[in-house]
Amino acid sequence: MAAVSAENRGLRLAARYAVLVLVAIIFVFPLLFMAMSSLKPDQQLLADTDSLRAFLPVGDISFDNYVAAFERAPIGVFVFNSVLVTGITVVLTIIVCSLAAFAFVFLHWTGRGIIFSILLATLIIPYETIFIPLLLMASQLPWIGTQGLEIGWLNTYRVQIIPFIADGLSIFLFVQFFKDLPRELIEASRVEGASWWFVYRRIVMPLSGPVIATAAILKFLFMYNQYLWPLMVVQAEEIRPVMVGLGYFTDQLNVPWGEVMAYLTVITIPVLAFYLSLQRVFIASVASTGVKG
Template identity: 45%
Template sequence: MKSIRFLLGLLLTALVLGPLMMMVWLSLNPDEANITAIIGTARAFFPSGFSLQNYREIISDPYQPFLRYLFNTLFIAVCLIGTGVMVNSAAAFALAWGHGKYRQWVLALIIAVFVIPGEGLTIPLILMVSRWGWLDSYQVQIVPFIASAFSIFLFYQFFSKLPAELIEAARIDGASLFTTYLRIGLPLSKPVIATTAILGFLDVWNSYLWPSMVTRGVEFRPLSVAMAAYFGNQQSYWGNVTAFAVLMALPVIIVFLIFQRWFVASVVGSGVKG
């Protein structure tokens, strides 16, 4: 039984890592003719050359400035995740431990918004930001997505399971709801913060529809839109395309490795045990 599980795990690992390794090997192959000959065959899964030429061409391309695209995407992701964690967690804590009957109605409204496809709000949203003069800017890719129904609900699920004794003790000591959130709720919610940070980072990194509609040039364009434009212009240069893809995937892998301990804890089922 153990050997069967080991073989199944090995097969699953090969299925997951195989395409990634093929992409890496092709990106390190400087011979475009050789890449064209082996792509789509089993030989593509094995190294057939080693050179950083494709990476140098990607980084030094004046028409598709990769470093500018990378800065844009990282800036948008950091601003969106940083403000989103604070706004969404504060809103969730107020819904979990605030006063008033409004909380259940607001929570029901948040859940209702969560089930609405984001594409259905694209046209009204783009009309609004166009009137505000936000097209082709950073804020048009950040501000509309700071508040997230999914993140609020995720934080609410965590905060609602906190021991009531902790919150009551803070209230007896005279702490306001916001102070209780800062000193108790936020420090205890690291697993949820890690989960929302990773999912939010992936969402920003893979976002294509909205940035393609609101950006026009390279000044504010993120990597996802640049990747599509680059692939359309360089279809025959698979070495460069795969090098671009590898460079685009590296930050995602790094972020996951940084937060993976808290992410796994949250997925398994984190909670505060009293």
């Protein structure tokens, strides 16, 4: 019986890994096709689409499409702008939303239930419905910069960052995670004289690796893929993000498919790098944040 049970477990494990490999292949193939196509001239690219050669580095392989794409548009500037805006927004979102969630979960103050309910209600409001009021507000808001008082935030980095720092979904994720943390640990720290800031910084946040990684990935994907809002508030090429830059790139006449694939490959690299790095952080956090009684 033990041998049969072990054999069944082995078959189930093999079937599970087979399914995982199949799912991985489904997700990897488009990326592989994009990367391989970016190395081929258009004629070969189109000829290879009806065979497995489309996924292989065979034929006339070169980096000519990348050179031509970078000459056609300042792709490096677009990628830098998106990485900068997205990175700053992710960091500020983690700080602001975790502090808000900490106040909702651990601090007792009048009206927190009502305010949290209103916050949850904002999750059903599409961002697109508030873009016009935000645009009107951003065009009139003052800002004290290096040249003194300025009116209007258009064509700046701040107009792409500040409106998206705090969001209901990130706060909700932190609230739900903080509720599952052991209250005994928090209460013991308070009895020992720890301040709320110490509890947040040295106890709660070090235990919150999984939710930090989750919120960061969701915010990164949302910000990096932003198109409509930057299209409305940014006209200057030097601060244009990648998605608006992609529209500008493809709007030009007779852009070869190889150059388009090269552009897509370049702008995909930061997403993969960010996801893989946070996946490692997520796994390490799950393995190291257990609290024993």
